[in-house]
Amino acid sequence: MSTDSQADLDVADVLALLRAATTADGVRPLSEESELRLQHGGPPGGGNLVVRDGDDLAGYARFDTGRDGGVEAELVVHPAFRRRGHGSTLLSRLLERAGPRPVSIWAHGDLPGSAELLAPRGFSRARVLLQMRRHLDEGDLARIDPDPRPALPDGVHVEPFRPGRDEAAWLRVNARAFATHPEQGSWTAEDLRLREQEPWFDPEGFLLAWRGDPDEGGQLLGSHWTKTHPAGDVADEPVGEVYVLGIDPDAQGMSLGRALTDLGLAHLRSRGLGQVLLYVEEDNTAAVRLYESRGFRRHAVDVSWRRATA
Structure with a gap:
């Protein structure tokens, strides 16, 4: 049937x-x-x-x-x-x-x-998506300040996402940051709205890096959207996630990815979580290196199998 x-x-x-x-x-x-x-x-x-x-x-x-x-x-x-x-x-x-x-x-x-x-x-293997994990209660991050102040470029500040006000700016940067990504780069306003209605959505863990005042023509440069999985979802205990980390192409080279990663991990640690996961394409070597430098290790893989023609 x-x-x-x-x-x-x-x-x-x-x-x-x-x-x-x-x-x-x-x-x-x-x-x-x-x-x-x-x-x-x-x-x-x-x-x-x-x-x-x-x-x-x-x-x-x-x-x-x-x-x-x-x-x-x-x-x-x-x-x-x-x-x-x-x-x-x-x-x-x-x-x-x-x-x-x-x-x-x-x-x-x-x-x-x-x-x-x-x-x-x-079918043959076409794409490999890595799931990487790290503990937040071991190593240097166990001592991280829940309110860290990483070095940011002049005129740049980080604020939580504001539902009803920041959607258009975030969607624009998301599309630019993931222009070549087959799924993430095509998100619509409806895709974002559905996630804002999910029980796990927390704007305090959705961090936006702005240059200037967002209400006075400021420019969104990048963001780190974190997520918390409830107990039983991906592990016996609640687990945090680096859900979407994206930097506008015009802001590459400013170390924003590193700063936003650290701020997001600190937010998850401040929520009492002991572990965090993320997903990244295996062939995105720059991103894999960034996450490995922050203590992430390979945990599991998802594979996209493809058949080109009938």
Whole structure:
């Protein structure tokens, strides 16, 4: 059985499936973006697929149209119904929807079953996203001032995000900072609005670096948006995240990335968190070096598998 209709989809059942898979595999099977689209709908060209084992929900897939016109998807099979062909069924239906278009499928955690499913169908590894982690209660950061004052360029100051006032400026800089990134650079006002409504959203942990007065023509140079995952989400205890760290291309070379990283980590530490994670493309060597210099180490990987043509 499959469905594309948000109205026909039992979101609660899918969320329960996602929780079961997370518990079994130690990694969330869907990205935050896909979970938001599952719950709120998404742009035209996307949809949902489910497969059932009798009356039970056995598997779920979310697919959307990528920036290149191809199909981008994620799929998961309930741990209780694996090795029964449900993953293959979901994949076949995704490929039917895609037709001759290229297809990319994210495999979170790079679990062995992903290669077993995708490689025989013509998919190959195309992108690697690193999850890096570090402790906030070990080493130098355990002694960091919760209100640090890093060296900033002349005329630059850091303030928390102001909902209802700073959205347009942040979206502009985000698009410029991530112009070549297939997902982050295409965020819309609606994408930002949905996250502002999430329970984890905290404007105090959304730090903006301005040159001049933001209400008097000031220029936004960069930002560090942090996030806190509740206990049980990515670990048994709450974990912080370097959610989005972006610098306007015109402000590169000013050491803002380093300063904003330290300010964001200090904010998370001040909230009593002991660990922080982030995601970064494996081939973004400059960013990987920056994070390693701040004590981050590789923890897990997500892999995008791609089939160029049918």
